[in-house]
Amino acid sequence: MRSIAIINQKGGSGKTTTTVNLAAALAAKKKRVLVIDLDPQASTSHWFGFDSMQKGIFAALAENVALKTIISKTDNAYLYVVPSSTWLIGVEKLLAHEVGCETILKHQLEKISSKEFDYVLIDCPPTLGVLTVNALSAVHEVIVPVETRFMALNGLVQLLQTIDVIKQRLNPQLAIAGIVPCRVDMRTKHSKEVIEQLKDTFKGMVYKTAIRENIKLSEASSFGKPIFAYDDASNGAHDYRAFAKEVIKQEQK
Numbered sequence: 001m002r003s004i005a006i007i008n009q010k011g012g013s014g015k016t017t018t019t020v021n022l023a024a025a026l027a028a029k030k031k032r033v034l035v036i037d038l039d040p041q042a043s044t045s046h047w048f049g050f051d052s053m054q055k056g057i058f059a060a061l062a063e064n065v066a067l068k069t070i071i072s073k074t075d076n077a078y079l080y081v082v083p084s085s086t087w088l089i090g091v092e093k094l095l096a097h098e099v100g101c102e103t104i105l106k107h108q109l110e111k112i113s114s115k116e117f118d119y120v121l122i123d124c125p126p127t128l129g130v131l132t133v134n135a136l137s138a139v140h141e142v143i144v145p146v147e148t149r150f151m152a153l154n155g156l157v158q159l160l161q162t163i164d165v166i167k168q169r170l171n172p173q174l175a176i177a178g179i180v181p182c183r184v185d186m187r188t189k190h191s192k193e194v195i196e197q198l199k200d201t202f203k204g205m206v207y208k209t210a211i212r213e214n215i216k217l218s219e220a221s222s223f224g225k226p227i228f229a230y231d232d233a234s235n236g237a238h239d240y241r242a243f244a245k246e247v248i249k250q251e252q253k
C-alpha cells in the first residue's frame, strides 16, 4: 500500500483537483484507493458528494473512533473516501494540547490493513498546522502540486524544510514522490519558465506530466464528478491519466 499526502501550504495550488482526479485515474486502472479529506474546507468531500453534517475524519482525530468505521463507499467500487466536515474547523486548537497529537492519524492508519488498499491519498489543508503534520507523520510519500501561474519557489523551500523536520523527528520513512506542475498555461512563456525553474531548483523531483489549465477540471468539481466522468476527452482527463501512469510507474524503481 502506498500512502501519499497531497500537500502545499499555498492555497489554490491544485491539491484537491489532484487528489480527486489522481484517485479516480488510479481507480480506473483497478487500483483500490482510499481518499482521506483532511481539509476543514471539505472540498474533496463535496466533490464526491458528501455533505458536511457527518463528523467524518473529525471523529477519528478527536474522538478516537476507528478510521475503518468511517470509510464511505463511492459509486466507484475501487474508490473509498473518509470525508471531512465543518467539525474539523477548530480541531487544530483542540488537538494542540494533546500529548502526541501529531501522530493520531498515523496510529489510525496503521490499523487499516495494507491489503485493503493499493493507495491512500490524503488531501491536506493550505496550512502547515497540526492537521498537515498529522498527514506527514502518517504517510510514506508526498506529492506537491505547484500552481505555475505564480512563482511559488519561496513557499516550496519552506515546505521542503518542514518535510525534512518531520522526517527527522516523526517519520524517518517520509519521501518526496514528486512535484507536479498544475494549471500550466502552455500559451504563456511564464508557465514554461516556472517549470524550467522548478526542474533546475528541485532536480529529479519534478514529474514529467504537467497538468494544463483546463476549465473542464473546475466545472467537473461543481458537477461533483471526477474529470473522467465529466469529460473524458478533455485535456484535464488526458493529463490526470498520464499523471496516474507516471505515479504507478514509480513503483517499478
Ligand SMILES: Nc1ncnc2c1ncn2[C@@H]1O[C@H](COP(=O)(O)OP(=O)(O)OP(=O)(O)O)[C@@H](O)[C@H]1O
Pocket (backbone or CB within 6 Å): 010, 011, 012, 013, 014, 015, 016, 017, 018, 039, 041, 043, 124, 125, 126, 182, 183, 184, 211, 212, 213, 214, 215, 216, 217, 218, 219, 221
Ligand atoms: N488544471 C486546472 N485547470 C483549471 N482550473 C483548475 C486546475 N486545477 C485547479 N483548478 C481550479 O483552481 C482552484 C483551486 O484548485 P484546488 O481547489 O484544487 O486547489 P487547492 O490547493 O486544493 O486549494 P486549497 O488550498 O484552497 O485547498 C479551483 O477552483 C479549481 O477548480
Ligand SMILES: [Mg+2]
Pocket (backbone or CB within 6 Å): 015, 016, 017, 039, 043, 044, 123, 124
Ligand atoms: Mg483543497
